[in-house]
Amino acid sequence: MTRLGVFICHCGKNISRTVNIEALRKKVSTLTDVVLAKDYLYMCSKPGQTMIADDIREHRLDGALVAACSPRLHGKTFAQTAQRAGLNPYLLDMANIREHCSWVHIDGAEGTEKAFSIIKGSLGRLHYAEPLEPFQSPVTKRVLVIGGGVAGIQAALDIANSGHEVYLVEKSPSLGGHMAQLGETFPTLDCSSCILTPRMVEVSQNEYVHLFSYAEATRVEGNIGQFQVTVRFKPRYIDETLCTGCGDCVPTCPVVVPNEFDQGLGARKAVYLPFPQAVPAVYTIDWDACLNTDKLIICENCYKSCEARAINFLMEPREITFEVGAIILSTGYELMPVAHIGEYGGDGYEDVIDGLQFERMLSASGPTGGVVRRPSDGRIPQNVVFVQCAGSRDPEHGVPYCSKVCCMYTAKQALLYKHAVPDGQAYVFYIDIRAAGKGHEEFVQKVMSEERILYLRGKVSKIFKSGDKLVVWGADTLSGRQVEIEADLVVLAMAVIPSSGSQKLARTLHIASDLGGFFSEAHPKLGPLESNTDGIFLAGAAQFAKDITDTVSQATGAAGKALSLLANDFIKLEPTVSKVEEGLCRGCGLCASICPFGAVTMSPSEKTGAMVAGINPVLCKGCGLCAAGCLSGAINLRGSSFKQIFAQLEEMV
Amino acid sequence: MPEGLRVGYFPGCTLKTDARDFESSALAVAGALGIEVAELSRWNCCGTVYSLDAVNLMPRLASVHNLIRAEEEGFSEIMTLCSMCYNTLKRTNNLFTSINSAVVADAPWRTAINDFLCLDPGYSGRVKIYHFLEFLREKIKPEQVKDLVVRPLDGLAVAPYYGCLLLRPKEIAIDDPEKPEILTPFLSALGAKVIDFPLNNECCGAYQTAMHPEAVARRACRIISSAQSEGADMIAVSCPLCHYNLSALQNATNSRQSGPKAMPIIYFTEIMARAMGLNYQTDAANMTPTSVPPGRCRASAWEAAK
Ligand SMILES: Cc1cc2nc3c(=O)[nH]c(=O)nc-3n(C[C@H](O)[C@H](O)[C@H](O)COP(=O)(O)OP(=O)(O)OC[C@H]3O[C@@H](n4cnc5c(N)ncnc54)[C@H](O)[C@@H]3O)c2cc1C
Ligand code: SF4
Numbered sequence: 001m002t003r004l005g006v007f008i009c010h011c012g013k014n015i016s017r018t019v020n021i022e023a024l025r026k027k028v029s030t031l032t033d034v035v036l037a038k039d040y041l042y043m044c045s046k047p048g049q050t051m052i053a054d055d056i057r058e059h060r061l062d063g064a065l066v067a068a069c070s071p072r073l074h075g076k077t078f079a080q081t082a083q084r085a086g087l088n089p090y091l092l093d094m095a096n097i098r099e100h101c102s103w104v105h106i107d108g109a110e111g112t113e114k115a116f117s118i119i120k121g122s123l124g125r126l127h128y129a130e131p132l133e134p135f136q137s138p139v140t141k142r143v144l145v146i147g148g149g150v151a152g153i154q155a156a157l158d159i160a161n162s163g164h165e166v167y168l169v170e171k172s173p174s175l176g177g178h179m180a181q182l183g184e185t186f187p188t189l190d191c192s193s194c195i196l197t198p199r200m201v202e203v204s205q206n207e208y209v210h211l212f213s214y215a216e217a218t219r220v221e222g223n224i225g226q227f228q229v230t231v232r233f234k235p236r237y238i239d240e241t242l243c244t245g246c247g248d249c250v251p252t253c254p255v256v257v258p259n260e261f262d263q264g265l266g267a268r269k270a271v272y273l274p275f276p277q278a279v280p281a282v283y284t285i286d287w288d289a290c291l292n293t294d295k296l297i298i299c300e301n302c303y304k305s306c307e308a309r310a311i312n313f314l315m316e317p318r319e320i321t322f323e324v325g326a327i328i329l330s331t332g333y334e335l336m337p338v339a340h341i342g343e344y345g346g347d348g349y350e351d352v353i354d355g356l357q358f359e360r361m362l363s364a365s366g367p368t369g370g371v372v373r374r375p376s377d378g379r380i381p382q383n384v385v386f387v388q389c390a391g392s393r394d395p396e397h398g399v400p401y402c403s404k405v406c407c408m409y410t411a412k413q414a415l416l417y418k419h420a421v422p423d424g425q426a427y428v429f430y431i432d433i434r435a436a437g438k439g440h441e442e443f444v445q446k447v448m449s450e451e452r453i454l455y456l457r458g459k460v461s462k463i464f465k466s467g468d469k470l471v472v473w474g475a476d477t478l479s480g481r482q483v484e485i486e487a488d489l490v491v492l493a494m495a496v497i498p499s500s501g502s503q504k505l506a507r508t509l510h511i512a513s514d515l516g517g518f519f520s521e522a523h524p525k526l527g528p529l530e531s532n533t534d535g536i537f538l539a540g541a542a543q544f545a546k547d548i549t550d551t552v553s554q555a556t557g558a559a560g561k562a563l564s565l566l567a568n569d570f571i572k573l574e575p576t577v578s579k580v581e582e583g584l585c586r587g588c589g590l591c592a593s594i595c596p597f598g599a600v601t602m603s604p605s606e607k608t609g610a611m612v613a614g615i616n617p618v619l620c621k622g623c624g625l626c627a628a629g630c631l632s633g634a635i636n637l638r639g640s641s642f643k644q645i646f647a648q649l650e651e652m653v
Numbered sequence: 654m655p656e657g658l659r660v661g662y663f664p665g666c667t668l669k670t671d672a673r674d675f676e677s678s679a680l681a682v683a684g685a686l687g688i689e690v691a692e693l694s695r696w697n698c699c700g701t702v703y704s705l706d707a708v709n710l711m712p713r714l715a716s717v718h719n720l721i722r723a724e725e726e727g728f729s730e731i732m733t734l735c736s737m738c739y740n741t742l743k744r745t746n747n748l749f750t751s752i753n754s755a756v757v758a759d760a761p762w763r764t765a766i767n768d769f770l771c772l773d774p775g776y777s778g779r780v781k782i783y784h785f786l787e788f789l790r791e792k793i794k795p796e797q798v799k800d801l802v803v804r805p806l807d808g809l810a811v812a813p814y815y816g817c818l819l820l821r822p823k824e825i826a827i828d829d830p831e832k833p834e835i836l837t838p839f840l841s842a843l844g845a846k847v848i849d850f851p852l853n854n855e856c857c858g859a860y861q862t863a864m865h866p867e868a869v870a871r872r873a874c875r876i877i878s879s880a881q882s883e884g885a886d887m888i889a890v891s892c893p894l895c896h897y898n899l900s901a902l903q904n905a906t907n908s909r910q911s912g913p914k915a916m917p918i919i920y921f922t923e924i925m926a927r928a929m930g931l932n933y934q935t936d937a938a939n940m941t942p943t944s945v946p947p948g949r950c951r952a953s954a955w956e957a958a959k
Contacts, residue, residue, distance in 0.1 A: 341831075342829065342830070342831025342832050343831050346831060347832060462851075464851030464852070465851060466851070466879070466882070467882070471851075
């Protein structure tokens with residue numbers, strides 16, 4: 001390169017405060033091959049970009065350097081400017097003299113000198129830059145949705161209704177997630193299953209949806225546009241295609257176990273349908289509870305009672321593999337186990353329950369038929385204490401964040417309790433009320449003022465049993481008194497945590513999760529629907545605790561993102577990937593074992609027949625690990641070759 | 654019997670005065686279990702209450718002095734009987750040893766205190782501090798205790814009471830603060846029926862007993878009635894202050910009304926010593942509880958607030 005241009009940005013005062021721009025520009029203009037050095041107040045502005053483009057054309061530059069902020073911020077902007085001016089975008093580089101220089105230096109002289117050194121290094125690097133062209137990769141026009149709660153259901157329907165195929169994978173036997181367990185929903189108090197069940201049926205009937213229940217995605221390989229997915233079906237021991245859903249098998253089954261859909265409050269048989277509206281409406285045998293073992297068939301009552309001959313004790317797990325262009329994660333949440341909080345009766349008082357258990361009690365189809373009863377003796381509780389922030393906003397118990405939905409659902413539950421037991425007394429302990437959604441504050445105010453529910457501001461310190469009552473010790477910080485209540489039932493609004501297994505899934509997908517274990521969004525403000533891996537989107541409580549309204553909005557958003565990806569036949573992939581120089585490769589295979597993305601494979605060379613490394617540019621993430629690991633120096637990362645890096649170092653030291 | 658089990662012993666003031674029976678029974682039990690308990694030849698007050706002031710180093714000097722003494726005498730492990738001493742010494746020690754210390758990282762404290770104590774050799778932070786209960790759990794198996802029992806307790810219902818100083822703060826807790834059970838295996842080994850009661854980790858009122866005895870009496874009353882309603886015949890304690898508050902203030906609460914049943918408050922080591930048939934000096938005055946009305950103090954928190 002012989003005709004280089006350098007463009008130095010003031011970034012308002014951000015850079016010029018501690019870097020003497022004029023001195024810097026003068027010094028830079030004397031460097032070899034620099035035919036022009038200019039400065040400007042805001043290089044990223046329209047006039048700034050126009051200046052760069054004009055100069056590239058006018059001075060027939062064969063390389064350009066923008067000395068400004070981090071390339072993470074404006075790298076793309078300036079690359080596009082170069083392209084508009086007819087210069088290959090990879091021949092424009094950026095020198096970071098803001099984050100790496102002006103922001104961390106107070107002394108002007110020091111800052112100016114360092115900025116010069118950074119620019120000199122970058123020019124050295126630019127000298128060996130090569131023009132590169134982006135790769136094209138075809139887009140498979142199908143989507144995978146993992147998790148069949150309301151988020152997954154919404155996303156799958158949005159995609160299917162646009163005429164694209166979608167695979168919906170749900171690990172439990174039925175769709176629905178936690179919303180299916182709820183009684184009535186805040187703030188409108190409409191019946192949860194009345195609004196959800198039709199959607200579930202719609203999913204099962206839509207010809208574009210492949211519904212895989214009782215299944216999990218065990219392997220995901222590939223890249224945006226082309227993910228190869230392996231789904232493993234757990235055996236139901238009942239043939240989905242033969243089962244008519246008649247339920248004749250259930251009465252004959254001798255095994256009774258707690259029903260997880262009723263949060264353990266009710267019981268079910270070893271052969272079961274999770275709930276009456278389950279989709280798909282086929283039965284499942286819980287092999288852990290079934291008397292039969294893999295080797296021995298002890299009981300075959302259900303087999304005998306099934307006229308459709310759907311039962312098959314010898315069923316094996318099975319796997320299928322397919323390809324999709326995008327993935328949506330909607331694996332939802334769980335509640336922190338009550339056992340986690342020792343001071344609230346963590347050792348299992350029957351009458352201390354969590355919010356979802358109370359929700360099941362309130363549900364007309366729940367274990368008590370919608371009547372509020374104490375689990376221990378079935379009595380109708382006259383004094384019920386609700387405890388908000390049980391575990392949430394409490395670093396001591398590992399959850400510093402607010403779980404967001406519990407202020408609202410506690411108000412709802414207290415209200416529904418009062419409607420069910422009008423002469424009963426409900427107490428709610430709260431730290432403060434967070435009811436920020438549309439209609440939410442009004443809802444809570446109404447509950448507080450019209451329902452004669454006693455709201456006490458303060459934390460509960462201890463809950464213990466005394467006879468058949470529960471003693472709740474707390475504080476009322478408004479009156480400054482200690483409070484002691486003898487309750488019949490305590491409902492804990494336990495912290496919302498990510499669903500179990502989501503960490504494993506994050507590892508399978510190579511995506512990040514935050515400190516609480518929720519999947520990380522690409523950007524908290526500008527990328528709340530994307531994960532940090534291209535082509536993988538997030539929806540619902542898997543990203544963070546949220547209510548149904550927010551869950552559905554985000555699910556539709558994620559579906560929209562996936563669909564806009566599917567609108568392209570090809571996507572462009574960055575060419576800054578690794579490249580093997582066959583002549584230097586000695587076929588040791590070290591690089592293949594280092595690459596975390598499986599992008600390097602060993603195969604015989606076409607020319608010599610000896611084993612050599614090859615790189616799949618679609619899988620390569622450009623991390624450079626293979627290049628750093630190669631003992632023969634046969635691998636270079638395009639855009640950051642050894643030549644470039646050494647030249648940069650040499651210029652700087 | 655394990656060979657060469659030797660531990661330094663920091664008694665603290667109460668063990669030489671009001672709690673002599675705790676000390677003598679503990680020493681008897683330790684002896685029977687083959688533990689050589691070597692009292693520090695020089696010691697001073699532990700500092701009694703761990704200071705909540707995170708900056709002032711003065712209140713910690715008493716503790717540090719004792720730790721230096723322990724180190725001088727070549728002890729890598731010392732043991733206390735009093736929960737208050739345990740709490741104070743252990744938390745001070747944490748300032749020297751643990752980077753997880755809730756207050757501050759070790760280095761500044763170590764230097765500041767050692768600089769202040771310039772006439773002393775300085776403290777390295779290498780002494781490990783045990784409460785006797787913790788020492789038993791770490792070094793002795795319940796079966797060893799069982800082997801020594803000559804007068805089994807025959808199902809006597811004993812409610813272990815832990816109070817707060819052994820369990821809080823978290824960094825020094827000898828057991829799960831919400832569900833302590835460190836005494837259970839040992840009491841079971843003696844043949845006792847161990848009673849779990851919800852207030853076994855509540856504070857007894859501690860040194861408020863000096864200023865607000867009526868507040869402490871209310872607490873004592875609740876704790877005792879809770880154990881009683883779970884069917885306890887006696888309460889086993891591990892701290893002289895708890896012992897005082899629970900036993901002495903039974904009289905205070907009782908003087909107001911006649912109660913059906915007295916509740917003996919006994920050091921766990923006394924229970925062990927008796928079951929093992931060991932002789933120890935006992936101070937009969939400490940063992941005369943009068944009756945306590947179960948349930949009478951139920952609504953006391955409401956009452957008190959009125
Ligand atoms: C007690 C309580 C009451 C509530 N009441 C209300 C209310 O009245 N109004 C309101 O708006 N909101 C309410 N909510 C919030 C509501 O439950 C959530 O907003 C909603 O359920 C979130 O839906 P989701 O699909 O993101 O997650 P989920 O409902 O948790 O669904 C996730 C699904 O993914 C599946 N899954 C998990 N991991 C995997 C995996 N690895 N592979 C395959 N599948 C997987 C799960 O089995 C589940 O079916 C309440 C919450 C609680 C706790
Ligand atoms: S939503 Fe309300 S109850 Fe839940 S954690 Fe936040 S503040 Fe606490």
